[in-house]
Amino acid sequence: MPETTQPSHEKLPLAQMGRDYLKVFGNGRFVLSALCIPLLALPLMGWIAMSPVLLVNDLHMSALEYGLMQLPVFGGLIAGNLALVLVAGRWPLGRSALIACGPS
Numbered sequence: 249m250p251e252t253t254q255p256s257h258e259k260l261p262l263a264q265m266g267r268d269y270l271k272v273f274g275n276g277r278f279v280l281s282a283l284c285i286p287l288l289a290l291p292l293m294g295w296i297a298m299s300p301v302l303l304v305n306d307l308h309m310s311a312l313e314y315g316l317m318q319l320p321v322f323g324g325l326i327a328g329n330l331a332l333v334l335v336a337g338r339w340p341l342g343r344s345a346l347i348a349c350g351p352s
Contacts, residue, residue, distance in 0.1 A: 295321060 273279060303309045303317055332344060 292325065 299318070299321075300314070303314050304311075309317065335344065
């Protein structure tokens with residue numbers, strides 16, 4: 249893609265860059281929005297990291313038993329994402345998150 253603006257060769261003062269970063273991180277809505285996806289993915293990452301230790305080492309499961317224990321976890325993840333695809337176009341923005349808070 250061609251450049252649409254001419255690059256500026258002037259250097260920004262470090263103090264100005266610091267103020268810009270403080271302004272960005274001072275915006276609570278932006279910070280919370282930026283943290284949503286990592287915080288939502290944290291339980292899944294924890295399961296991926298800890299399930300071999302918990303299931304194989306602590307519960308002495310075989311590789312086949314370990315694999316079978318993964319089926320409901322990842323099957324539920326896939327089914328949930330497919331269900332979300334079906335309703336995402338019909339629901340207003342944020343409704344799926346509010347409904348997801350109900351079971352907990």
